[in-house]
Structures are given as C-alpha cells and as structure tokens.
Amino acid sequence: MAFKTVTDYVAWLYYQYLLVTGIYVLEPWEKSIFNSILISVVAMAVYTSYVFVPTHVRLALQFFAGVFGGQNESAMTLMS
Amino acid sequence: MIVSVRTPPTALPPPPCRGWTGLANRGGWLPTDDGGSASLLNGDAGQRGAGDKRSGKNGFVKNHCLFQQPHKYRRPREKVRPPGPGPPHGSVFRVPGAYCCRRNMTESSSSKLLNGDAGQRGAGDKRSGKNGFVKNHCLFQQPHKYRRPREKNHNVVRNPGLYNKPFVESFEETPLLVAVLTYMGYGILTVFGYLRDFMRHWNIENCNVARERDEQKDFVPLYQDFENFYTRNLYMRIRDNWNRPVCSVPGAKMDLLEQISYDYNWTFQNTGKIVRDVINMGSYNYLGFAQNKGRCADAAIQVTEKYGVGVGSTRCEMGNLDIHEEMEQLVARFLGVESAMAFGMGFATNSMNIPALTGKGCLILSDELNHASLVLGARLSGSTIRVFKHNNMVSLEKLLRDAIVHGQPRTHRPWKKILIVVEGIYSMEGSIVRLPEVIALKKRYKAYLYLDEAHSIGALGPHGGGVVDYFGLDPKDVDIMMGTFTKSFGAAGGYIGGKKELIEYLRCHSHSALYATSMPPPVAQQIITSMTTIMGEDGTTLGADRLKQLSENTTYFRRKLREMGFIIYGNDDSPVVPMMLYMPAKIGAFGREMLKRNIGTVVVGFPATPIIESRARFCVSAAHTRETLDTALEAIGEVGDLLQLKYSRYRPALPPALGWMSEESHLQD
Ligand SMILES: Cc1ncc(COP(=O)(O)O)c(C=O)c1O
Numbered sequence: 001m002a003f004k005t006v007t008d009y010v011a012w013l014y015y016q017y018l019l020v021t022g023i024y025v026l027e028p029w030e031k032s033i034f035n036s037i038l039i040s041v042v043a044m045a046v047y048t049s050y051v052f053v054p055t056h057v058r059l060a061l062q063f064f065a066g067v068f069g070g071q072n073e074s075a076m077t078l079m080s
Numbered sequence: 081m082i083v084s085v086r087t088p089p090t091a092l093p094p095p096p097c098r099g100w101t102g103l104a105n106r107g108g109w110l111p112t113d114d115g116g117s118a119s120l121l122n123g124d125a126g127q128r129g130a131g132d133k134r135s136g137k138n139g140f141v142k143n144h145c146l147f148q149q150p151h152k153y154r155r156p157r158e159k160v161r162p163p164g165p166g167p168p169h170g171s172v173f174r175v176p177g178a179y180c181c182r183r184n185m186t187e188s189s190s191s192k193l194l195n196g197d198a199g200q201r202g203a204g205d206k207r208s209g210k211n212g213f214v215k216n217h218c219l220f221q222q223p224h225k226y227r228r229p230r231e232k233n234h235n236v237v238r239n240p241g242l243y244n245k246p247f248v249e250s251f252e253e254t255p256l257l258v259a260v261l262t263y264m265g266y267g268i269l270t271v272f273g274y275l276r277d278f279m280r281h282w283n284i285e286n287c288n289v290a291r292e293r294d295e296q297k298d299f300v301p302l303y304q305d306f307e308n309f310y311t312r313n314l315y316m317r318i319r320d321n322w323n324r325p326v327c328s329v330p331g332a333k334m335d336l337l338e339q340i341s342y343d344y345n346w347t348f349q350n351t352g353k354i355v356r357d358v359i360n361m362g363s364y365n366y367l368g369f370a371q372n373k374g375r376c377a378d379a380a381i382q383v384t385e386k387y388g389v390g391v392g393s394t395r396c397e398m399g400n401l402d403i404h405e406e407m408e409q410l411v412a413r414f415l416g417v418e419s420a421m422a423f424g425m426g427f428a429t430n431s432m433n434i435p436a437l438t439g440k441g442c443l444i445l446s447d448e449l450n451h452a453s454l455v456l457g458a459r460l461s462g463s464t465i466r467v468f469k470h471n472n473m474v475s476l477e478k479l480l481r482d483a484i485v486h487g488q489p490r491t492h493r494p495w496k497k498i499l500i501v502v503e504g505i506y507s508m509e510g511s512i513v514r515l516p517e518v519i520a521l522k523k524r525y526k527a528y529l530y531l532d533e534a535h536s537i538g539a540l541g542p543h544g545g546g547v548v549d550y551f552g553l554d555p556k557d558v559d560i561m562m563g564t565f566t567k568s569f570g571a572a573g574g575y576i577g578g579k580k581e582l583i584e585y586l587r588c589h590s591h592s593a594l595y596a597t598s599m600p601p602p603v604a605q606q607i608i609t610s611m612t613t614i615m616g617e618d619g620t621t622l623g624a625d626r627l628k629q630l631s632e633n634t635t636y637f638r639r640k641l642r643e644m645g646f647i648i649y650g651n652d653d654s655p656v657v658p659m660m661l662y663m664p665a666k667i668g669a670f671g672r673e674m675l676k677r678n679i680g681t682v683v684v685g686f687p688a689t690p691i692i693e694s695r696a697r698f699c700v701s702a703a704h705t706r707e708t709l710d711t712a713l714e715a716i717g718e719v720g721d722l723l724q725l726k727y728s729r730y731r732p733a734l735p736p737a738l739g740w741m742s743e744e745s746h747l748q749d
C-alpha cells in the first residue's frame with residue numbers, strides 16, 4: 001500500500017494491530033485497558049533488560065573468559 | 081488385478097418393487113438397476129452364486145456381495161488376519177488418498193468400478209483365500225499414496241473415470257501464522273468476555289441479556305455454555321453486520337435502512353435515511369429471478385388477482401389448487417423424475433420428510449457440513465445417524481461397509497434402510513458433492529440417496545438442472561431429489577422429486593404435506609414462470625442467457641479473487657464463493673468497510689463455520705453485470721489491502737486444465 005504521510009502509515013499500523021489482536025471490536029475503555037496493560041508489560045520488559053542485561057552480560061563474559069581463556073595470573077602465582 | 085469378463089447386468093433380476101406401504105418396506109423405492117454402464121457396479125455383485133440366495137426377508141442385505149459367502153467374512157474382533165501380506169481388516173481404510181485403482185483410469189467407461197471387481201470372485205475362483213475380499217481390495221494396491229488427513233486440499237481427483245469433466249476443488253490450508261494469530265485474537269476477546277461477565281455478575285454494569293432470576297439461583301446455570309458466552313461477548317460486538325433491514329427487492333442492487341447504535345450494538349436506532357443502490361453480493365439470487373418487474377412478477381400479479389394470496393388449508397383438504405398440480409408436473413419434468421411434490425417451506429421439506437422416510441432401525445449417513453434442516457430431520461426421525469467427513473468418499477465407504485458388516489448395534493441385525501444424505505452445493509464451503517462417486521457407492525452398497533439441491537438447482541449444469549445435470553447423470557439414480565425454490569427461482573418453498581411410489585407415500589405420510597398450509601398461488605406462479613423460462617419453454621432464450629451469465633460471472637469472479645491473492649474455498653463452478661477472513665476482528669471490519677463502499681456482503685463466523693475459519697461469502701448472480709462485479713472486485717481488493725486479507729501462498733497461474741493433467745499423471749506414476 002502506498003502512504004502519503006508517515007502519520008498515515010502509523011495509523012495503518014495501529015489499525016493492523018487492532019485487527020490482529022482483536023481489540024478492534026472492543027469498547028474504548030476496554031481498548032485502553034488492553035493498551036495500558038500491553039504498554040506496561042513492554043515497558044517493564046524494556047526496563048528490566050536495561051537494568052539487568054548489562055550485569056548479566058558482564059558476568060557471562062567473565063564466565064566464558066574463565067572457561068575458554070588461558071589461566072590468569074593469580075592462578076599462575078598460586079601454582080608457583 | 082485380474083480383469084475378467086463380466087456377464088451382462090440383466091442377469092440380475094431387479095428387486096421386487098412393492099411401493100410405499102410402510103416404514104419396514106425396504107426396496108420399494110430402490111431404483112432397479114436396469115441397463116446402463118453404471119449398473120455393472122452392483123450388477124456383478126449379484127453374479128456370484130448362480131444359486132441366487134436372494135430371497136428371504138432381507139434380500140437387500142443378503143444379496144450384497146459381502147454376504148453371499150458368509151463364511152468368508154470374519155469380524156475383526158475374532159482376530160482372523162487375512163492370509164498373505166495384506167494388512168488386517170481394521171486397517172482397510174487407513175489410506176485416505178488412495179481410493180482409486182490405477183486400473184480404473186485405463187478401463188473403458190463401461191466398467192467404471194469403484195473398487196475393483198470384488199464381485200467377480202465367486203464361482204470356482206479360489207485365488208482370494210479366506211479373506212479374499214479384503215486382500216483384493218484396491219486400497220492395498222498403492223499404499224504409498226497416503227495423504228495427511230490434515231491437508232485440506234481436497235483437490236484430489238479420485239475415480240476420474242466417473243467424471244465427465246475436471247473436478248477442481250480447492251481448500252487452501254490455513255497459514256500457520258494466521259491460525260496462531262486468530263487463536264490469540266479469540267484468546268484476548270475471551271479474556272475481555274470474562275471480564276464483562278464478571279462485571280455483569282456483580283452488577284457493575286447493566287446486563288442486557290437474559291439471565292437467571294433470583295429464584296433460579298441454585299439451579300443449573302442456563303446461560304453459561306460456550307455458545308451463550310460467544311453470543312454475549314463476541315457476536316454482540318459486531319452484530320451490526322447482520323439483520324440489516326433491506327427495503328427494496330434484493331436483486332443485483334438493493335436499498336438498506338441506515339441504522340445506528342449508541343450502546344455498542346445492544347439496540348439500534350433508525351436514522352430515517354436509506355442507503356441506496358448497495359451492490360448485493362449476499363442473496364442467493366443465482367439466476368436473478370428476485371425481481372419486482374418483468375414476466376415473473378406480472379404473472380404472479382395476475383395469479384394474485386385470480387386466486388388471492390392465502391390458501392387457508394392444507395393440500396389434502398381444501399388447499400389443493402390446480403396451479404399446484406401444474407407446478408408439480410412442471411417440476412417433475414424439469415428434474416427428469418417420475419413425480420414431484422412441493423411444500424411451502426424448504427426447511428420443513430427436509431426436516432419433516434426425512435422422518436417420514438426413515439425411522440428406528442434405519443441408518444442415516446450424513447455429511448458433516450449438512451444444513452441444519454437436514455440435521456434436524458435426521459434427528460427427528462429417530463434413526464441412527466453417522467457422520468462422514470465432508471465430501472470424503474473414503475469416509476463414506478468405510479461407514480457404509482461398517483454398517484453392512486456390523487448391522488445395528490448390539491443386535492447386529494441388518495439395518496432396515498441406509499440413507500445417504502448429501503447436499504448439491506454446500507453453502508458455506510462452496511463445494512460440490514462428488515455425486516458420481518456417491519451414486520456408485522450407493523449402488524454398490526444398496527443404500528438410498530437423499531440429495532438436497534437447495535443451492536444447486538438452477539445454478540449448476542448446462543440446463544440449470546442442478547448437480548445431476550452438471551455431472552450428466554441420470555436423475556433416476558438419486559432416490560430422493562430435494563430442493564428449494566427459494567434460491568434460483570426467486571420464490572419460496574421446497575420440493576421432493578423421485579419415483580411415483582415415493583411421492584405418493586410422502587403425500588399421505590409427510591407432516592409438511594398433511595399439516596402445513598399449501599403454497600400461496602403467486603409463489604407457485606413465480607415458480608412456474610421462472611422454471612419455464614429456464615427450460616426455454618416460453619419460447620425465448622432468456623433462461624439460457626441467465627444460465628450462461630451466471631457461469632461466466634462465477635468463473636470471472638472466482639478467477640479475479642484468486643488472482644488478487646485471497647484464499648477462496650470450493651469448486652471452480654460453484655456460484656457460492658467463500659473468502660477466508662480468519663480473524664474475529666476482521667469479520668466485523670470487513671462487513672463495515674464493504675458497506676462503506678456501498679457493497680453488501682455476508683460475513684460468517686462461528687457457529688456456522690469452524691471457529692478459526694471465519695469467512696465472507698459472496699453469492700454470484702446472473703443479475704450482476706460485468707461492471708457491477710468489477711466495482712465489487714475493486715472494493716474487495718481495496719479492503720483486502722486495508723485489512724491484509726490476501727493470505728494465499730498459492731501461485732494463481734496454474735490453469736485448471738493443467739492441474740487436472742498433473743493430478744492424473746501423478747496417479748499413474
Ligand atoms: C441446503 C439447504 N437446505 C434447505 C434450506 C432451507 O430452505 P428454505 O430457505 O427454503 O427454507 C437451505 C436454506 O438455506 C439450505 O441451504
């Protein structure tokens with residue numbers, strides 16, 4: 001489909017979202033409940049990933065460094 | 081397989097014809113298989129055992145090839161395996177796709193056997209061993225042709241020798257993603273439905289539908305089942321798409337009353353305006369006889385002036401007018417049957433005549449997608465009902481075979497009658513019954529056939545004679561030809577056609593003949609005029625033109641929709657065109673968007689279809705001109721883009737002829 005403006009496109013996307021989820025047939029207040037629940041779930045998911053993912057990535061990197069990397073210096077000193 | 085020479089079918093004396101004297105009378109309306117290539121099907125069943133053990137009370141069953149040599153038959157429970165490599169009895173039908181013998185295609189048309197020559201074994205022919213019947217069954221010939229039952233593409237040509245033209249029917253499988261999203265949509269709507277029900281229960285919101293009274297509180301809940309839930313919480317939200325008042329002739333175009341709802345479809349108000357010239361893609365007006373002017377209407381007006389509108393009595397009392405007799409003779413001539421009778425209502429024709437035909441101790445084999453009237457009739461009759469898969473001859477044959485082998489439950493007496501009930505065109509699926517195969521099966525297993533031609537009469541076949549005409553078959557092979565005048569003829573009522581004995585029996589046993597007021601004379605006149613027009617007896621080619629226009633419109637409309645990438649179901653020749661929508665919100669959105677573009681359509685969802693297969697159903701009419709169809713198609717294309725309905729992953733380029741060829745070569749490999 002050809003769209004003249006970006007708003008048209010966004011409106012069309014929102015329409016598709018309404019149709020696919022089925023909330024097209026709901027009453028406005030039900031729509032807003034669904035949207036707010038969905039938005040808060042997504043927001044929380046984004047927020048948690050923002051807070052925790054960096055820590056997890058760092059830990060994971062450390063772990064794999066420990067598995068695949070060579071022995072580090074402290075281990076060497078211990079052995080000698 | 082050995083193709084042996086068949087003795088002529090005339091060696092089998094026709095079963096005695098005793099007429100309709102009672103329910104227990106079997107064989108009265110069984111067509112006698114005289115002559116014709118198809119009679120070889122059961123003709124050779126009787127050839128075995130020249131001793132002819134056919135006499136006795138139930139000659140019907142004993143005569144059957146399965147029962148001629150009872151010692152050869154073992155019930156599966158007794159665990160007798162057929163000798164040799166053949167699989168055990170129970171697995172005979174586990175090969176849905178492989179119904180057809182390779183041999184069938186190469187044989188001449190005079191020996192179109194359904195399942196090989198089960199009957200030829202017999203006198204002195206020992207090659208089959210104890211369970212020869214099973215071993216010889218053609219299903220075992222090509223076990224590799226197994227098809228997944230899930231696969232919904234019915235476009236499989238079985239027994240092509242029985243058809244006089246390609247039989248192309250497609251049911252594209254639902255795309256997986258769409259199915260998942262559809263279920264998700266229903267899930268979300270269900271959650272909100274529960275929320276609303278909860279609110280109604282605690283009186284947070286007003287309950288607009290029926291609910292239990294306080295006195296009924298501790299009884300079994302009345303409105304909790306799924307259908308009630310569905311009506312309350314899903315159907316109500318998009319109810320504006322149905323039950324719209326039409327205020328003109330529902331011809332090619334119609335006028336609609338504009339309605340508006342301020343409380344989300346619980347109530348509607350008329351705005352006082354009328355939406356004019358809405359293109360009508362929903363009426364069953366196949367031949368365009370829904371008119372308020374023209375020959376039919378004029379004739380009806382004249383008849384009204386002569387007889388009035390009401391009759392005020394039943395056919396067997398004071399309601400039998402000469403115009404009714406004339407109409408019935410015309411219908412019989414149109415159908416090519418001995419005799420016919422008409423009823424005031426199509427639904428009652430089915431639901432009241434099936435109980436007159438079968439009863440306790442009879443078996444009804446019914447297609448799973450049969451119309452509610454047939455289902456109701458079958459239930460009212462008190463017979464045992466077994467349902468076979470839609471248009472699936474393998475499933476039907478299995479049921480028939482089981483019915484004959486096992487007889488009635490517990491007592492194992494043979495069934496008094498076996499009645500196969502099918503429709504001509506299935507109105508939700510757009511599919512055409514595989515009539516040649518049904519007739520072959522019915523003859524082979526000596527069952528009766530009830531064919532409901534509600535949608536196909538007038539709309540199919542070179543002469544408008546329905547499926548029988550379409551396939552070029554003999555109407556005498558169908559025991560009970562039922563149909564309605566509501567669709568192609570633009571009138572009302574139903575008919576039953578068949579042998580004279582059958583009709584005479586029904587005249588004095590059918591409830592809708594005895595207790596229902598007869599058809600209004602103007603309606604009868606409308607039927608007479610439209611039918612003579614179709615038959616060309618009015619001296620014009622108007623009827624033939626309409627038939628031609630309808631078939632052209634059908635082909636054009638279906639081809640265009642398919643090219644646009646919609647999933648449409650059904651046979652290429654069927655004027656009923658279901659287009660898949662799938663998602664619940666799209667049902668409502670499609671109807672509304674189309675109406676915005678001044679096109680009236682019918683959208684269908686559960687319970688008329690399986691829950692995920694919601695669809696829009698277009699009915700092509702001869703009244704549509706090419707321009708009307710083009711306007712409609714353009715709007716459908718536009719809405720299809722807007723709602724993302726072009727689901728098909730099928731390459732549309734394949735012409736039907738090619739599909740047919742490739743299927744055949746596939747069978748022959
Ligand atoms: C297959 C079939 N049989 C019977 C009927 C009932 O006919 P009528 O509408 O004339 O009562 C219909 C109507 O839709 C139908 O589709």
